[in-house]
Amino acid sequence: MSTSLLWFRRDLRLDDQPALDAALARGSRVVPVYVESGAGRWAEGAASRWWRHHSLAALSEALAERGSRLLLRRGDPQTVMATLVRETGAVEIHTNRLAEPPGCAGADSDQLAGVPVRLHGGNLLNPPELPRNRSGGPYRVFTPYYQRVLGELNPAPRPAPTALPAVPGDLDSLRLDQLGLLPRQDWARGLAARWTPGESGAQARLERVVDSILAAYPEGRDRPAEDATSCLSPHLHFGEISPARVMLELQAAVMAQRDTRQAAGARELVRQLIWREFAHHVLLHFPHTCEQPFDPRFGQFPWREDPVTLAAWQRGETGIPMVDAGMRELWHTGFMHNRVRMIAASLLTKSAGIHWLHGARWFWDTLVDADLASNSLNWQWVAGCGVDAAPFFRIFNPVTQSRRFDPAGVYLRRWLPELSPLPNALIHAPWEKPALVQDRGVVLGRDYPRPVLDLAVSRNRALAAWKRLLQKA
């Protein structure tokens, strides 16, 4: 009877788990293992580590319930696997592809410790190198990519096995707390209040999305005060739910046709899921884009070194309420509403002219859904230097956006309680009428910062810099 190692990486689930299914299909003994390895490029940030701690706890429990056991080991995967192969006599390693660039935690290899690594496709709907456009190259524009893969997707997720083979008791495992994933200081209470990491948390959220969020999703997803987005991103990042499972549930909602609004919401969410696929497609074919602009002209762009503004942005103290609310939501919950991410990112890269990598690195450290492919693609999209990017001159006005998408100031007051005495007419841009603001007991510069930049001035500066770049190129 042969033995396989089931190497969990960011596929921390048992449902629709192709690596698990394949290991079992060999009719062999299956030894599940998680390897805590060293840093490397884009070492996981603190919020992600918090999430992973809890996700591993849930996975460990789910395996135990089915008669198996999760081994936790620490070290270089090559070394750890060599030890495990010696201890178990394993002939294969099964895991799901991550397809990140070399040197990153999610880089794949097809052999470790002299044993073949069988790479499965449970993390994505499509193998990330596919599809190819008519000239045989990768896609660089979302819409044709979307239309192409939409017609080809036919997910067939498989349910979790109800029982698993036992793991020999003499195999050592670290305790979860020995991985040291939790922060020393307990700043994570906000995260714990907001999230339920782990497979059952992911499934519960998907159920709620289908039952009560989908119908209003197309318009609701832009209003940050509402619970109207899927919030599946961290669950998907850690593989607590498979994209094929999400897809199937959404397709079922479309098929049911009870509610055409629900079907429209499902289609829109499928589109978002395919943005995730597209990000992986792009990072696989253009692996330098996690650090370098996709559009080479931007190698010459005069980004400003401005540590003071960067720090104000990070702390949520720019004096621009919609931006500060988003940055504080991020700090407290490890998440930021998608619309607000675009606004905050536009302010940093375009209004402040600060390099998108500074923003990408901050998000990387603070987001529970930090994902190299999505983070890189989206930061470059906002900055205007990426694949299918927003043109550089598309600069968000955070005040206009705030008035449009949070007209009643509900989101602003939630994250900026110091502004809650202000009426809706003043809360979106308090610096415009400082005297009226002061009448309400809010003193700018004391209770809430004055804006770190002038939106009109910074807009013109950004446009001028872009124009000069075009002339050079």
Added chain:
DNA sequence: TGAAATGTTGGGGCG
């Protein structure tokens, strides 16, 4: 998944 400037149109007030 923009914003601001500029252009156009049409209704109403008014001499």
Added chain:
DNA sequence: ACGCCCCAACATTTC
């Protein structure tokens, strides 16, 4: 009745 102006609403262009 008519032309004129104003301005809001909408469309188009430019960045």
